[in-house]
Amino acid sequence: MALQHSVNTGNSNLDTKIIEWLQWNKDPKAKDEIIEYLNNGHIKILSKLFLKRLEFGTAGLRGRMGPGYSQMNDLVIVQTGQGLTKYLLDTIFDVSQKGVVIGYDGRYNSKRFAELTAAIFIANGIKVYLFSKICPTPFIPYTILRYKCAAGIMITASHNPKDDNGYKVYWENGAQIISPHDKKIQSYILNNLEPLESSWNGNEIYSSSYYEDPREDIMRLYYRDLKDIVLYPEVNRNTTLKFTYTAMHGVGYEYMIAAFEAANLKPFITVEEQKLPDPEFSTVKFPNPEEGKSALDLSIKLANKSDSSVILANDPDADRLACATKTKSGEWHVFSGNELGALLGWWMIHTYQVLHPDVDMSDTYMLASTVSSKILASMAKKEGFNYEETLTGFKWMGNKAIELMKKNKDILFAYEEAIGFMCGSKVLDKDGISAGVRVAELAAYLETIDLTLLDKLQEIYQEYGHHISDNSYWICHDSDVIKAIFERLRNYSSEPDTYPTGILEGKYIITGVRDLTTGYDNTKPDNKAVLPVSKSSQMITFTFKNGLVTTLRTSGTEPKIKYYNELCGSPGEDLTKLKSILKEMVSAIVTEFLQPEVNGLIAREE
Numbered sequence: 001m002a003l004q005h006s007v008n009t010g011n012s013n014l015d016t017k018i019i020e021w022l023q024w025n026k027d028p029k030a031k032d033e034i035i036e037y038l039n040n041g042h043i044k045i046l047s048k049l050f051l052k053r054l055e056f057g058t059a060g061l062r063g064r065m066g067p068g069y070s071q072m073n074d075l076v077i078v079q080t081g082q083g084l085t086k087y088l089l090d091t092i093f094d095v096s097q098k099g100v101v102i103g104y105d106g107r108y109n110s111k112r113f114a115e116l117t118a119a120i121f122i123a124n125g126i127k128v129y130l131f132s133k134i135c136p137t138p139f140i141p142y143t144i145l146r147y148k149c150a151a152g153i154m155i156t157a158s159h160n161p162k163d164d165n166g167y168k169v170y171w172e173n174g175a176q177i178i179s180p181h182d183k184k185i186q187s188y189i190l191n192n193l194e195p196l197e198s199s200w201n202g203n204e205i206y207s208s209s210y211y212e213d214p215r216e217d218i219m220r221l222y223y224r225d226l227k228d229i230v231l232y233p234e235v236n237r238n239t240t241l242k243f244t245y246t247a248m249h250g251v252g253y254e255y256m257i258a259a260f261e262a263a264n265l266k267p268f269i270t271v272e273e274q275k276l277p278d279p280e281f282s283t284v285k286f287p288n289p290e291e292g293k294s295a296l297d298l299s300i301k302l303a304n305k306s307d308s309s310v311i312l313a314n315d316p317d318a319d320r321l322a323c324a325t326k327t328k329s330g331e332w333h334v335f336s337g338n339e340l341g342a343l344l345g346w347w348m349i350h351t352y353q354v355l356h357p358d359v360d361m362s363d364t365y366m367l368a369s370t371v372s373s374k375i376l377a378s379m380a381k382k383e384g385f386n387y388e389e390t391l392t393g394f395k396w397m398g399n400k401a402i403e404l405m406k407k408n409k410d411i412l413f414a415y416e417e418a419i420g421f422m423c424g425s426k427v428l429d430k431d432g433i434s435a436g437v438r439v440a441e442l443a444a445y446l447e448t449i450d451l452t453l454l455d456k457l458q459e460i461y462q463e464y465g466h467h468i469s470d471n472s473y474w475i476c477h478d479s480d481v482i483k484a485i486f487e488r489l490r491n492y493s494s495e496p497d498t499y500p501t502g503i504l505e506g507k508y509i510i511t512g513v514r515d516l517t518t519g520y521d522n523t524k525p526d527n528k529a530v531l532p533v534s535k536s537s538q539m540i541t542f543t544f545k546n547g548l549v550t551t552l553r554t555s556g557t558e559p560k561i562k563y564y565n566e567l568c569g570s571p572g573e574d575l576t577k578l579k580s581i582l583k584e585m586v587s588a589i590v591t592e593f594l595q596p597e598v599n600g601l602i603a604r605e606e
Helices: 002-006 012-024 028-039 043-050 074-091 110-123 139-147 181-190 202-207 215-228 233-238 253-262 289-295 297-305 337-355 375-383 394-405 432-447 453-464 479-490 575-594
Strands: 061-064 100-104 128-130 151-155 164-171 243-246 310-314 321-326 332-334 364-369 386-390 410-416 420-423 467-469 472-475 508-515 539-544 549-554 560-568
Touching: 012 028, 012 043, 028 043, 074 110, 074 151, 074 164, 074 181, 100 110, 100 139, 110 128, 110 151, 110 164, 110 202, 139 151, 139 164, 139 215, 164 181, 215 253, 215 432, 233 432, 243 253, 243 297, 243 432, 253 432, 289 297, 289 310, 289 321, 289 332, 297 310, 297 321, 310 432, 321 432, 321 453, 337 364, 337 375, 337 410, 337 420, 337 432, 337 453, 337 467, 364 375, 364 394, 375 386, 375 453, 386 394, 394 410, 394 420, 420 432, 432 453, 467 575, 479 539, 479 549, 479 575, 549 575, 560 575
Parallel strands: 100 128, 100 151, 243 310, 364 386, 364 410
Antiparallel strands: 061 164, 151 164, 310 321, 321 332, 410 420, 467 560, 472 560, 508 539, 539 549, 549 560
């Protein structure tokens, strides 16, 4: 009663939620923060924390850490774990024997959240394979397939800011969950909100007979698989190239060391300041190697000092890979995701053809997301393999790969432009460790024929046509403004389903419109899109008569409007002319479609 008396915000619904949370919460620090908000009358903040719940989606959970129902904290993790456990028990009949695998990164609270999650499964008699140390995210989907687990959970917020954390869920097929699992898990969470006493026993898991540490065994198996498709171990050992590596304050350092050993490569030079996990991410503004040179400052400095010509960088959970190379003029070229996709795609074809010289390529596949370059499609036409396009995100590529593998198809490679690469099908998700080794192998091989990674990229473009892109984003913290921008594009002539027909007063004509928020696609029968539709996110693709493909979409995890533009040339077409056309068109698309000044959008920091 004393607690009820002290909570009086003037909103009975809010009071009920706060009292409930305070009664269930067991973190004294979190409680003190809420009491302080109450004492200072911060009703707006309290409403934000308690009246809206952090929702479970296809990426699981991801959000800022802190008290309340809209943030990541012990209670929200316990509630999520209880709901997921019940869903698995109701959905997978032998879940207790199959078990679940759980891993975590080096962020604040990651180990704690992993242990709370493990305690809930163990309390329900379910086998738990909890990694005893930090591990890369790709080790979770790998372990699911190796151990035939019912599910996997990775506690990570990948490359998000230091205050965030996440809860990523994989299904028994080894891929990230997709609908309807996400919606069903969310409903199970809401039906199992009250925490059971046994759900808090995180300290008791290691003495349980249901607990097993998979780390040593999985390390052995993963690196054996990695070694199996090392093409030229002697070339790797004898290369004169020096590689510089950064783990970006994340988990990757010791795992990339083991990968280089497996591939018979000499040890890399490491950025000491960034090699160990640091939840503060103290040397970078954003722990995201996708941000380009700003995130690679220390790597470039070290590479210059040590006469290294190739930089490899993982993001903090080591599922993404960035790469930079020194040019002949001494400058550094940071490869875009699409450029790395072209290089790795070529290398995976080369590897497959060397290992299977007499195999017909008609049963082999490569995949890419719809906002990635069409370079793999161009390669497929010439090389005889198949190319499939999916929605953005590896949850779609992973599940598409599974669908094809069930038909006895070989998956050579999949990628998305946001520096995510899946080399082979042992991990059905992006894997920055295996991708890092494959890039190093490719560089070592190219050295034997006097080519650099940049030289090879130019060869690829000369053979398959230049594919030039301009991808970036604008920041917008107001969801209503974002919605209004996209609704304006859908009602361009003040009528529904009237989209723009061109830019620069008709200089460049739009021939195709695909709206995967509404399901409209004027290139398909009955104007109905073939790819899955999601009303909860914004995504419109415009195809221009001259071949430019532009996609505008919202980010699922950040307050961004992203844009992707690619102009595909024919082999031999003049690159300077293509670049000039792309620049002109992108500028017009941003000005006419996004209207940054009118909408108060914030430009990306370079």
